Amino acid sequence: MRAGARSRWSFGPHVSEKTGAFNAYIRSQTIGVSLQDSEGPRKKSPEELAAEQKATSEISGPLTEFLNKKVTRREAISTVGKIAVGVVVVAAAGAGAAYYLTRPTGPTVAEVVIGCPFPLSGGSSGLGQDSQAMAQIFQDQWNANGGFKGLGGAPLRLIFIDNETDPNVGRTVADTLVNTDKVSAVQNGFLSGLALTESEETEKAGVPMVTGSSSNPSLTTRGFTHFYRLWIGDDKLALKQFQYLKDELLKNNPGTTVKNIAILNDDTLFGTGAGKFYAASNNDPTYGGYNIVSNITFHGPATDVTSQVLQLKSAQPDVLFTAMSFVADAVLFQKAFKQYNLDFATMFSSAGHLNPPYQQLGSDAYFPISRLPWSPDLLVTKPWEQKWQGLFKAKTGKDMYSYPCDTYSCLNTICDAVNRAKSNDPAKINTALQSTNLGPDDVMEGYDGVQFSSTGDNTKAKTLFVQLLSDNVWHTVGPSPVAAYKAVFPQPTWADRAAGKIPSPVKV
Amino acid sequence: MAIEPTALIQSILAGVFVGAIYSLVSAGLTLIWGTMRIVNFAHGALMMLGMYMAYWTWYFLGLDPLLSALVIFPTFFALGYAIDKFLLRRIIQASSVAQLLITFGLTLFIQNVVLYFWRSDIRLVTTSYSSLYWHAGGLVFDAPHVIAFFAAILCGIGLHLFLTRSSIGLAIRATAQDREAAQTVGIETKRIFGMTFGLGTALAxxxxxxxTSYYPVNPDSGNQFLFLAFVVVVLGSLGNYLGALVGGLIIGVVQSTTGYVYLAQAELPLAFVVFLAILIFMPEGLFGKRLRR
Amino acid sequence: MSFSVEHVTKRYGGVTAVDDVSFQIGKGEFVGLIGPNGSGKTTLLDGLGGYIRKDAGRVALGGHDLSKAPPYELAKRGVGRTFQVPRVFDNMTVVENLYCVPAARSSEPKEKRVEDTMEMVRLASVAHEIAKNLSGGQKKLLELARVVMLNPTIVLMDEPFSGVDPAMLESLLGLMREMNKEGRTFLIVEHNIAVITKNCGRVICLDEGKVIADGSPGDIRNDPRVIEAYLGT
Structure with missing residues (x-):
């Protein structure tokens, strides 16, 4: 069992109740039958035997009848059918009684339980652990501030469970959360692959799930009624990057021309999806129209990326669009770009590059451009976030970054809905979520707030363009109304970097 | 896309460089299988643990990973020996399912201990030669890959000499071939199992x-290599360390050249196609019994 | 250093394969162990060699109790063993087959002992051949050479002459006699009575797990119980 994980092998109680009852019934039948031919290993008193046989004939009626009589197949089936119906009726009655006895009585709610499946191990475990830290901070702060006002101050309790960065495990843990832990809602951070399977379980159980920057477009096109996303789908994000390239980067730097582009993505759900949307965006009549000179999907995490880099080197793209889920791959590629002297005007990036350890590469890491819901420049425009930055740093030793902010905003959105629903009932919370109307200061990201469309997309979401500048911080460089720094475009060549020609950050 | 000869040579060389690493990992795996008949799923995790030890000795003592390898070898030999003595010795006669579960359990245990203490962030070792490149005839060589390659080759030669020249090495091979007969000539196979597991672990x-001078360290780092090592072990004939040493290079080159010539996304599936083809058409592996040692 | 076997018994389910077998073999004896098929010869040898657990009885060499010793310990104590189908290390060379024997019972350098042994068994010409390429007889020689490397006190051999051509049989026997002259004891399981009675100084005959005769080849040949066991009734 992974660290921090709870058992994910438990079945819902409804299952075990039923099978338990059925097994007990079968066992009683077996005992009954074996006593028919008496003479057990232990000598029994006549009284005992008589009593048992009486009991036996009562319990085992249908089955002994079935065994003793020569029955036709049809009769046999109908007898088995009767037994089955009996079992189901008894189990249903039991379940009903159990539900009646344990149903929520009155308005008092002891606590509100929200499930937090995180990738605490596996490929994205660093992000998961940091997000878990943020969730713990959120829980402490929320309860310190008096808990749920709409529920007489009931405290918030988060359940953390490890999905091992594995969509199949995610499905299992989501099932555990909704069926065993009976959580009121589930927050899911940032990985599309996990959101996809986990939300299938929550949707089935009628428990709302709010995800942050899981950006796979298909997530909100499934017709789910209990699924909400704070950020934007990859299809729209890809196009926004092409738009940013044309309307800002190229327009502001007329000396640079871009004719050829290349797409490089890994073979995860995120990677292949994002790769496809880059290609599709290039068909856009306004913002696309470049030559795609190379379109590479590689298996991540990789052991060696030389061949991919050599392919790119032969293709000589002016701009590279990447989608890598794993930071280890981002590091390997960046090192190989340097080794083989691959120069681009710029490189668009995402997930793997945004994972902080990427920045251990130092100056070799600089200048990829990415799109994010959050950047540290927001600490200036939204000063209240500085307190959270402090708490986060105290707990993890790191500066706050985009993914933990997702967790904050997901939880805040859910808790707001719980307060308005004045209930911990998933259905009521779901209804409240549909009428969510939060402002810019209710979320950490650069959104205008939160308001959900009928598909569960956040109509107030916005993206920032960020670039890793030479102070080793991802700064907001676009879109122009919110840009804090000037984008470095084109990025310096490796030769320039070796010669020490590394531009310093320039504020707008 | 046109195939450029220099780029093709470059990608073949890259395959050889990374292949030498596969060779070393696979040689350990195949030795353990050949001698103890245990499929060691913990091999990748133990490799990862070696990466961490290299990282921390670099981080705290500034020791170059190549130097720390000299310390890591005996340390992990001892660790492997202890794992055999306290864990595997109890299950050496057990069913293969039990063995599989215990080595898999060991993997989870190691990964979680690492996660607990060091979290899952990737870590990079920076050496004085991390950014050292050599250019020759249009080819680029980076010092970390080249140095790691030669170190791996040295280890491979050392392993070969050990297994053909030393009494213990010969006893390991004798045990692998016939456990009972090995006992009749006075080889204490229990101890040999410990040594084999120690040696395999140390190699990984x-x-x-x-x-570590070029590959990021994290708790999952060993897995990528383990999967390929299984392919190599089958390719090189189960239990045959020479086959594994050669097979590692072959898989490395197949992987990188198909990645360059054909399609980058084909490289891993192709490695598995090779794997399946061998299982079906040459169940004895490329080197069959001819080269088995 | 006498080798003593006392009341050794081995049962498989309801069948008693070896039934209360006792005998003593003195230093330098050359003993044959015969008996019809299924009489328990190989089971007894496996019991003495530590391969199967005995249900009862004691085995000792020169006073050392070896009843519970595993095979490798027996080897270190000087009990050598060969198999009916020679079990050489197929994928190792002849030299490697000898080198892998731990040098516990000799002060001489291993190199010299390997060289001497190879000379003695006349395998020097194929020293660097992979063992699996040897002929069946050469494999038997190599197996015996491995035993020589142990510097054994007693050698247990399971059907050493089966599948060996007459020329090889002579050199194998010659080698065994040479070792015997050095004071090494032999206990040979053999199916073929003729070979045994011609070469052994003493013969033990087993039938249905029991010792039915123990004496000189002449005695054994004329023993009615042996004749009965072999001819059947």
Whole structure:
């Protein structure tokens, strides 16, 4: 069992109740039958035997009848059918009684339980652990501030469970959360692959799930009624990057021309999806129209990326669009770009590059451009976030970054809905979520707030363009109304970097 | 896309460089299988642990990973010996399912201990030669890959000499071929199992250590290599360490050249196609019994 | 250093394969162990060699109790063993087959002992051949050479002459006699009575797990119980 994980092998109680009852019934039948031919290993008193046989004939009626009589197949089936119906009726009655006895009585709610499946191990475990830290901070702060006002101050309790960065495990843990832990809602951070399977379980159980920057477009096109996303789908994000390239980067730097582009993505759900949307965006009549000179999907995490880099080197793209889920791959590629002297005007990036350890590469890491819901420049425009930055740093030793902010905003959105629903009932919370109307200061990201469309997309979401500048911080460089720094475009060549020609950050 | 000869040579060389690492990892895996008949799923995790030891000795003592490999070898030999003595010795006669579960359990245990203490962030070792490149005839060589390659080759030669020249090495091979007969000539196979597991573990850990100068370290780092090592072990005939040493190079080159010539996304599936083809058409592996040692 | 076997018994389910077998073999004896098929010869040899657990009885060499010793310990104590189908290390060379024997019972350098042994068994010409390429007889020689490397006190051999051509049989026997002259004891399981009675100084005959005769080849040949066991009734 992974660290921090709870058992994910438990079945819902409804299952075990039923099978338990059925097994007990079968066992009683077996005992009954074996006593028919008496003479057990232990000598029994006549009284005992008589009593048992009486009991036996009562319990085992249908089955002994079935065994003793020569029955036709049809009769046999109908007898088995009767037994089955009996079992189901008894189990249903039991379940009903159990539900009646344990149903929520009155308005008092002891606590509100929200499930937090995180990738605490596996490929994205660093992000998961940091997000878990943020969730713990959120829980402490929320309860310190008096808990749920709409529920007489009931405290918030988060359940953390490890999905091992594995969509199949995610499905299992989501099932555990909704069926065993009976959580009121589930927050899911940032990985599309996990959101996809986990939300299938929550949707089935009628428990709302709010995800942050899981950006796979298909997530909100499934017709789910209990699924909400704070950020934007990859299809729209890809196009926004092409738009940013044309309307800002190229327009502001007329000396640079871009004719050829290349797409490089890994073979995860995120990677292949994002790769496809880059290609599709290039068909856009306004913002696309470049030559795609190379379109590479590689298996991540990789052991060696030389061949991919050599392919790119032969293709000589002016701009590279990447989608890598794993930071280890981002590091390997960046090192190989340097080794083989691959120069681009710029490189668009995402997930793997945004994972902080990427920045251990130092100056070799600089200048990829990415799109994010959050950047540290927001600490200036939204000063209240500085307190959270402090708490986060105290707990993890790191500066706050985009993914933990997702967790904050997901939880805040859910808790707001719980307060308005004045209930911990998933259905009521779901209804409240549909009428969510939060402002810019209710979320950490650069959104205008939160308001959900009928598909569960956040109509107030916005993206920032960020670039890793030479102070080793991802700064907001676009879109122009919110840009804090000037984008470095084109990025310096490796030769320039070796010669020490590394531009310093320039504020707008 | 046109195939450029220099780029093709470059990608073949890259395959050889990374292949040498596969060789080392696979040699350890195949030795353990050949001698103890245990499929060691913990091999990748032990490799990862070697990477961490290299990282921390670099971080705290400034020791170059190649130097720390000299310390890592005996340390992990002892660790492997202890794992055999306290864990595997109890299950050496057990069903293969029990063995599989215990080595898999060991993997989870190691990964979680690492996660607990060091979290899952990737870590990079920076050496004085991390950014050292050599240019020759249009080819580029980076010092970390080249140095790791030669270190791996040295280890491979050392392993070969050990298994053909030393009494213990010969006893390991004798045990692998016939456990009972080995006992009749006075070889204490229990001890040999410990030594084999120690040796296999040390090889994986050293392979991990010498690549830290260019490969990011994290709790999952060993897995990528383990999967390929299984392919190599089957390719090189189960239990045949020479086959594994050669097979590692072959898989490395197949992987990188198909990645360059054909399609980058084909490289891993192709490695598995090779794997399946061998299982079906040459169940004895490429080297069959001819080269088995 | 006498080798003593006392009341050794081995049962498989309801069948008693070896039934209360006792005998003593003195230093330098050359003993044959015969008996019809299924009489328990190989089971007894496996019991003495530590391969199967005995249900009862004691085995000792020169006073050392070896009843519970595993095979490798027996080897270190000087009990050598060969198999009916020679079990050489197929994928190792002849030299490697000898080198892998731990040098516990000799002060001489291993190199010299390997060289001497190879000379003695006349395998020097194929020293660097992979063992699996040897002929069946050469494999038997190599197996015996491995035993020589142990510097054994007693050698247990399971059907050493089966499948060996007459020329090889002579050199194998010659080698065994040479070792015997050095004071090494032999206990040979053999199916073929003729070979045994011609070469052994003493013969033990087993039938249905029991010792039915123990004496000189002449005695054994004329023993009615042996004749009965072999001819059947």
């Amino acid at each position: 850990a050293v392979a991990g250590a010498i690549i």
